[in-house]
Amino acid sequence: MTTIEKDSQYVLQTYGRFPLALAKGQGTRVWDEEGREYLDFCAGIATCALGHCHPALTSAITEQANQLIHCSNLYFTKQQSDLAELIVEKVVQQPGKIFFSNSGAEANDGLIKLARRHGIESARHEIITFNQSFHGRTIGAMSATAQGKIHDGFGPLFPGFVYSLLNDLEAVEAAITEKTTAFLIEPIQGEGGVKVATKEFLEGLAALAKKHDILLLLDEVQCGMGRTGMLNGWETIAPGLKPDGISWAKGMGGGFPIGSFWVAEKHAPLLGPGSHGSTYGGNALASAVSAAVIKTIIEDDLVSNVNAREAQIRETISEWDHPAITEIRGAGLILGIGIDTSQLSIPDGAVPSIHLCKELIKLGLLVPPAGPDTLRLLPPLNVTADEVSQALALFKQVLDAHQA
Numbered sequence: 001m002t003t004i005e006k007d008s009q010y011v012l013q014t015y016g017r018f019p020l021a022l023a024k025g026q027g028t029r030v031w032d033e034e035g036r037e038y039l040d041f042c043a044g045i046a047t048c049a050l051g052h053c054h055p056a057l058t059s060a061i062t063e064q065a066n067q068l069i070h071c072s073n074l075y076f077t078k079q080q081s082d083l084a085e086l087i088v089e090k091v092v093q094q095p096g097k098i099f100f101s102n103s104g105a106e107a108n109d110g111l112i113k114l115a116r117r118h119g120i121e122s123a124r125h126e127i128i129t130f131n132q133s134f135h136g137r138t139i140g141a142m143s144a145t146a147q148g149k150i151h152d153g154f155g156p157l158f159p160g161f162v163y164s165l166l167n168d169l170e171a172v173e174a175a176i177t178e179k180t181t182a183f184l185i186e187p188i189q190g191e192g193g194v195k196v197a198t199k200e201f202l203e204g205l206a207a208l209a210k211k212h213d214i215l216l217l218l219d220e221v222q223c224g225m226g227r228t229g230m231l232n233g234w235e236t237i238a239p240g241l242k243p244d245g246i247s248w249a250k251g252m253g254g255g256f257p258i259g260s261f262w263v264a265e266k267h268a269p270l271l272g273p274g275s276h277g278s279t280y281g282g283n284a285l286a287s288a289v290s291a292a293v294i295k296t297i298i299e300d301d302l303v304s305n306v307n308a309r310e311a312q313i314r315e316t317i318s319e320w321d322h323p324a325i326t327e328i329r330g331a332g333l334i335l336g337i338g339i340d341t342s343q344l345s346i347p348d349g350a351v352p353s354i355h356l357c358k359e360l361i362k363l364g365l366l367v368p369p370a371g372p373d374t375l376r377l378l379p380p381l382n383v384t385a386d387e388v389s390q391a392l393a394l395f396k397q398v399l400d401a402h403q404a
């Protein structure tokens, strides 16, 4: 049986996967089981921040694996305390405390629990989230996600979420009730199509939060840790923002599973002893690996490369002046290329973005879609100028071949 046949027999068929079995990775390149090479502009969905098998990552894994992998959160480890210090002091740079999870959805569940605790004394429990958001697949994070297709068949949802409109402050103000305890927002929506919250909107939310004693919670799971060209996604948009809570996962592990959330110092007592936990969360191995990834992002100044590569991508694509490209959304290396599907000949019944992704795979480029008419570029933060040129040439080749 091939890998793909075995998957269909033994793995629960929850994923719409591309027909590709990967066996090896190095830097921005991956190889399939037949040894075919691909440029990886998916990077594990914005996860492999340093590319594949970066020496800082693999040596952190092997060294820590030989010392101590896991000992539960009944005991302290230097690796976990050091990582918490690194995130608070070097990434957020605002006083607060960190909880470690294993994924983004779990980190968001933690923020949801924080919001519930914040509202408990005033009998408030509603959290406002935004259309087309994506916060993960646990019951809590799924219920926070304002996309019907994610909820389909799983109701009743976890109660207390109110969905409002991104970048529409009036709608948000109208959605606030005496039960509202928090806003939860992705500064740049990833799965929802790379939609960017505006500066006015984020600052407006912060002002409403202050006025109504509502928590401002940021989901930086996809856009955080350098991906936007700043260490924090919100800084790219509204640098002075003072959030109450922030969640991360994806890029902070460089491909190793870890997530976390930060709580501003003044709210930290809301989640005291016994209130929350995770058996694996922040174990010695995951923490050592994440610290190595974040330190490399900072010490190698990868955000400068992110900004340079973003400029290169925008310049190259605007020079094409291609009729099938409507716009480039996003910031840094979380970019959504909007496709005018009426300009392309796409086979009947095919989802345009997925069809284009499959054609790109044939040419040796991996990119993920984001909705039916957007392709996402999410290469490693250390992708080179040459790799960007090669990937964009393949991208143009596919668009040209599909011109209507």
Ligand SMILES: *Cc1c(COP(=O)(O)O)cnc(C)c1O
Binding pocket: 102, 103, 104, 105, 106, 108, 134, 135, 136, 137, 186, 190, 191, 219, 220, 221, 222, 223, 249, 250, 259
């Ligand atoms: C991927 C993602 C999540 C969920 O993370 P998991 O690790 O898959 O649980 C949550 N929020 C955003 C913005 C994401 O992109």
